[in-house]
Amino acid sequence: MRLSAILIVIAAHMIPAHVARADPPPATTEAPDEERVLIVRSGDTLARLLDSAGVEDAAAAAAIARLTTLYRPTALRPGDEVAIRLTTTDPAILLEIEVEPELGRTIRVRRQADGTWHADQVVAPRQRFLVRAEGTVDGGLFPAMTRSGVPAGLALSLIRVLGHQVDFQRDLQPGDRFSILFERFRDSEGDILGHGQMLRARLVLARQTIEIWRHKDDRGATEWFDRDGRSLRRSFLRTPLDGARISSGYGMRSHPVLGFNRMHKGVDFAAPTGTRVYAAADGTVVSARREGGYGLMVRLRHAGGVETRYAHLSRFARGLAPGRRVRQGHVIGAVGSTGMSTGPHLHYEVAVGGRAVNPSRHVQQAARLGGRDLTAFRARQRDLDRLAATLGRRDEVALAGD
Numbered sequence: 001m002r003l004s005a006i007l008i009v010i011a012a013h014m015i016p017a018h019v020a021r022a023d024p025p026p027a028t029t030e031a032p033d034e035e036r037v038l039i040v041r042s043g044d045t046l047a048r049l050l051d052s053a054g055v056e057d058a059a060a061a062a063a064i065a066r067l068t069t070l071y072r073p074t075a076l077r078p079g080d081e082v083a084i085r086l087t088t089t090d091p092a093i094l095l096e097i098e099v100e101p102e103l104g105r106t107i108r109v110r111r112q113a114d115g116t117w118h119a120d121q122v123v124a125p126r127q128r129f130l131v132r133a134e135g136t137v138d139g140g141l142f143p144a145m146t147r148s149g150v151p152a153g154l155a156l157s158l159i160r161v162l163g164h165q166v167d168f169q170r171d172l173q174p175g176d177r178f179s180i181l182f183e184r185f186r187d188s189e190g191d192i193l194g195h196g197q198m199l200r201a202r203l204v205l206a207r208q209t210i211e212i213w214r215h216k217d218d219r220g221a222t223e224w225f226d227r228d229g230r231s232l233r234r235s236f237l238r239t240p241l242d243g244a245r246i247s248s249g250y251g252m253r254s255h256p257v258l259g260f261n262r263m264h265k266g267v268d269f270a271a272p273t274g275t276r277v278y279a280a281a282d283g284t285v286v287s288a289r290r291e292g293g294y295g296l297m298v299r300l301r302h303a304g305g306v307e308t309r310y311a312h313l314s315r316f317a318r319g320l321a322p323g324r325r326v327r328q329g330h331v332i333g334a335v336g337s338t339g340m341s342t343g344p345h346l347h348y349e350v351a352v353g354g355r356a357v358n359p360s361r362h363v364q365q366a367a368r369l370g371g372r373d374l375t376a377f378r379a380r381q382r383d384l385d386r387l388a389a390t391l392g393r394r395d396e397v398a399l400a401g402d
């Protein structure tokens with residue numbers, strides 16, 4: 001596939017008079033300019049896109065540097081559009097870059113008369129709504145959530161978060177119920193502009209009810225907290241991959257390949273080859289290499305002398321190298337069947353002080369909100385519960401502010 005951008009000439013029009021008057025750089029005088037929409041392809045960077053559109057390197061670098069004050073160009077994904085305005089002179093001079101990171105929010109960087117760049121952001125007036133989605137699990141939490149109206153991206157991130165609390169294979173059963181509150185944005189005509197954050201989630205299982213709230217703490221970090229204000233982030237993921245089932249637990253077992261009894265020092269999760277594997281907690285890469293019967297294995301070091309190990313991978317995440325910092329939930333590789341393995345699965349081990357421990361028992365002490373943070377969190381819980389109650393049978397209620 002070609003990596004270069006598709007160029008579509010949308011419109012050609014004259015530079016506005018006030019720009020022409022204000023002592024423009026020589027080449028732009030009275031030159032007509034044109035707009036193009038560049039479509040991001042896999043592997044593209046903004047610099048590469050601009051280069052493929054014939055923009056000169058120095059101008060591109062200056063414009064990108066200015067744009068970066070409001071927008072991270074690395075957030076661009078294949079299929080995203082970048083609009084640019086150029087002169088029709090030869091060489092063409094870049095006049096403007098425009099991106100729309102989300103519906104209703106436009107960021108522009110414009111070349112000024114003196115050749116410097118100015119960035120601004122235009123946010124269309126929008127109204128924030130609180131939406132409640134409820135449903136019953138049958139045949140998977142993800143399809144049940146999307147059927148109930150939860151956007152797929154929010155559903156996936158929630159499943160990842162709930163992976164701290166729930167062993168999906170063991171705890172989740174048909175008939176279990178969920179209730180989710182999330183933000184929706186509409187424009188003044190009532191059309192949906194997009195969705196914001198999930199604010200509260202409740203999962204009613206046979207043996208327990210899990211309730212979590214999203215909250216911004218004193219340091220400005222937004223995280224999920226349980227009813228008592230304990231952060232979910234600090235604990236290790238129970239399931240460091242999506243939608244897997246435990247195929248073999250921790251402890252003595254007859255080894256499927258060797259055939260004799262042997263201690264199984266980890267937990268096996270059966271999942272298709274290529275399923276993404278996540279860092280179970282924040283940490284540092286110790287190694288990512290082939291290790292005998294473990295096949296391709298990643299070792300991560302975490303606080304408190306804890307090491308997590310992810311074995312039989314089909315591949316490592318790009319750029320994963322010893323010393324590299326990873327955050328909880330970052331993709332570190334993909335499920336495979338390398339080494340001594342009977343089929344695609346993740347072998348997951350947790351070691352403390354070099355000795356393997358039972359991963360399902362090992363959950364690091366979670367940080368808990370205190371003082372003013374806890375008071376603010378309690379107030380937020382009450383607000384959301386009150387709002388949820390006012391929803392009644394309706395799906396949606398308008399929220400104040402943005």
Ligand SMILES: [Zn+2]
Pocket residue numbers: 248264266267268346347348
């Ligand atoms: Zn195993």
